[in-house]
Amino acid sequence: MNIDQIGEDLITQINDGSELAFSELYKAYYVYLNTIAIYYLFDKNVSAEVVDDVFLNIWYKRRTLAFPVHSYLIRAVQNGCLNYIRSQRNLQSVLDEHKEQIWAFQEDCIVSTPVPLQYVELKETEAEIKEAVSSLPSKCRSVFESYFYAGKSAEEIAEEMNLKVSTVRVQIKNALDRLKLMLKHLLFILFFI
Known part of the structure; x- marks a missing residue:
């Protein structure tokens, strides 16, 4: 027919x-x-x-x-x-905002750590963050690390991992949500994540 x-x-x-x-x-x-x-x-x-x-x-x-x-x-x-x-545009703007905030936080930490004690505290916090990231499910962790640490776009990650771009974006959002829950005791970080 x-x-x-x-x-x-x-x-x-x-x-x-x-x-x-x-x-x-x-x-x-x-x-x-x-x-x-x-x-x-x-x-x-x-x-x-x-x-x-x-x-x-x-x-x-x-x-x-x-x-x-x-x-x-x-x-x-x-x-x-x-x-x-519309949903992809909204999700991308949220992800970009988080990415910029994390980079700004990292830059502030580098610029404002002249005191050794602050450096030690920062290293401890960094270790705690790495531990939280490593506890994410493997696919979620890989996507998160590629996006935030390697600076790759959602499209690049999707192509590399043979995923849909929307799946990559959802994985990033899920990772951020999980990290917020795991790191809620780090109050100053919550402001940036």
Whole structure:
């Protein structure tokens, strides 16, 4: 079945819960909607996820699906793409902010450690931070170290580790959240992390 053959009777069958009818709609529109998503996102894997989410939402709300569906499906994919772009932009700005704060903290420590006792305290704190980082799950730790210590971008890490960029960003956020919990007794660090 192709897009032109989608009729009101098929939509009625979907409203009634027919998985076969839903499958026909999916097969007819999947490639078309995926092409639209790729146009906006430039990433076939993320585009496939967006289109799958659209169809999943349609199935959950199948009783309210109305004919004609063509414009509705296109708009749903466009909205899904916009939501993805917004979420990635927000996540990236949070990650960049944390990265800048950590670098600023490191620079302040280097500049303001002329006293040996401060140096010893800093080394102890540094050891505690390294221990906390080493206790992270291996993938999370690798991503965190590559991002904060090696200064690699989320895109570079994703390519090296064969992960999605969104997965890398989530791993960085998870690492920061875990470190905040583990290092909460280091009050001055919490200000920077």
